[in-house]
Amino acid sequence: MSLIVMKFGGTSVGDIDRIKNAAGKVAEEIKRGHKVAVVVSAMSGVTDQLIGYCRAISPRYDRGEHDAVVSTGEQVTAGLMALALHQRGLNARSWQGWQLRLLTDSSHGTARIVDIEADAIRRRIQEGEVGVMAGFQGVTDDGRVTTLGRGGSDTSAVALAVALQAERCDIYTDVDGVYTTDPRIVPKAKKMPRVSYEEMLELASLGAKVLQVRSVEMAMRYRMPVQVLSTFANEVGSELPGTLVTEGDKKMESSVVTGIAYTNNEARITLLRLSDKPGVAARVFGPLARAGINVDMIVQSGSENGTVADITFTVPKPDLDRATKVLTDEKTNIGFGNMVSSSEVTKISLVGIGMRSHAGVAATMFETLADKGINIQVIETSEINTSVLIASEYTELALRALHSAYGLDAA
């Protein structure tokens, strides 16, 4: 059976009319001869409202009860979507996470999927029913409700597609695909018809918000094609109107830089005049790791006379205050002269497979930014991305200049 999983995000089911519109998209796929499973997010704003209730009772709430509360948003949408499908004459029923069951570990708020017991929903879909699963949620082995973390419905959808051996997982959202960079900042950004799993994973990890990172990881692991497309456009005639995330192919190797991502979620810390002796990195990053703070970009300056060096790195912006406190407490043990930090920084990342083997890529980036008078604070490279940290105020200027420099501008 040719089965497609269709996932609708919060804005796509933001009110009753939009739920009806999404049901229309499902009806179209069924008319094309597909069997369909639907995965829905909460109506936009609902999850935030429910989280707000929890916070209003206690800023340090129990994650298990938080999950019991916030998971209801998707349950409402799933039921309403089933009703909207009935209204179109389709057979449909809703499935909450515990009904399938979608089994997770017990890490409430950031639970990871262990297994999906998909036999019952598969049988009913084969009999012609549309299965509508509440996204974002699962259940532990001992029957407590869990949630998968922000954006988790993408992951729910890909996981269900894998469990049902679907042909494709379509992620309906408020943009019509994945762009070479943020089109709100760079009007010449182009929609990519295809992008490889590896590049999509980098783009998502480095700030592109169109897909949850974990959903791309799962799609890559199981080679599940994922299409990102708009709920609001009326595409006619095109079989794949959005961006297909799939295997890399020959064509893609021709362009070194596929896309440019950016994120404002990191803050910079610099420790000045460190004793440059073995073990200094361990003394800096050990206490941060024990405090549960992830360090991302790191650059250590070579010392001038063998006794002094600086070290600069980034941490998640919400962890900045905690990180500086940890480091201040450890100042004597680490042995540094001064500490400076900034949360007004942006990380800009070029993404493309085989980037490291193209020597000119990084050079072009540095020249382009230098031409515009933009100072680079940290540089980081990998096989698939080249990232720099710059002052946030240059974000738009840098994105537009780099987009042009790598020939990504639309004609």
Added chain:
Amino acid sequence: MSLIVMKFGGTSVGDIDRIKNAAGKVAEEIKRGHKVAVVVSAMSGVTDQLIGYCRAISPRYDRGEHDAVVSTGEQVTAGLMALALHQRGLNARSWQGWQLRLLTDSSHGTARIVDIEADAIRRRIQEGEVGVMAGFQGVTDDGRVTTLGRGGSDTSAVALAVALQAERCDIYTDVDGVYTTDPRIVPKAKKMPRVSYEEMLELASLGAKVLQVRSVEMAMRYRMPVQVLSTFANEVGSELPGTLVTEGDKKMESSVVTGIAYTNNEARITLLRLSDKPGVAARVFGPLARAGINVDMIVQSGSENGTVADITFTVPKPDLDRATKVLTDEKTNIGFGNMVSSSEVTKISLVGIGMRSHAGVAATMFETLADKGINIQVIETSEINTSVLIASEYTELALRALHSAYGLDAA
């Protein structure tokens, strides 16, 4: 263990501050040495909003999906109540209907409780945890969510109290007990400290809205004491500050009329000039029963010459149009001359055990109403109630006059 079930209705958990206030009531009971199970309704307005969503998609919605949607309101409150109890330093967890499980039949929207698997929640309550159950909902044997009908959380609470062999089920609401009649209409109405199951069942059936009829039936069947009391009053020093619904006792036999209920939910139909021959009642009420319309009060006038009689009865107001259509279709078969109907009628009921054996009770009622110039359209009596149907415009006048006539006025 001395265990109390505390149920909080929609206005008692209407916003975050009220949920915190309700959690305070729970903390007080625990301080008094009780173990506690809590049952919660949805925050006031939430259920109506969810029903509104279902209706906006389709006026004739699937009851199963309706239940999946509307049951989420209580799940939210249950989680928030658990968080509010944590905030007071109490150990607590929420239980959704399927988690216990609270098993029901599959009559979605009006499901009846089959069984409560209370072992797990009982064990945890014995260990000192407060169990917070989402009211109004259950689950079928094959794992679909059901709801128990409007006001069903009262029934959830009594059923849980029975399953846990609780000492008492306290129903917290926005009034501080059961009154001799509606205190908004009769300012001299008195709060009753105690009322028997039988009388409470009559009062609830005949229009008193303070408890769902089914919850009283269940309390009576299992002899579970139920106390109705206010969430908003700060009772100090009184062990039972509300109204206790319990076994009838000697004291209660002294007053013949315990309370006066009224309802505007019925409409009157009169069929004029019926052929007065055997089987006419069956020809009138058979078609109505087949159409699923419940007939309540019935009076048939004696014919004057053996061939003509009138029949008057009441039906639920929402069914009036359907009932008159059914009767019009059957006019020839039934054989009546004309039909008149009115939805501007009110049923007023005196409730009290052993009423039929007190000959003067009904006479006092008729005289009191006659004195005020109020015409009685239908009369109905039973062992425990005497009811009359009058024009709605006289409701307040009749209630106040009867309340005085039976010596119920507060000093």
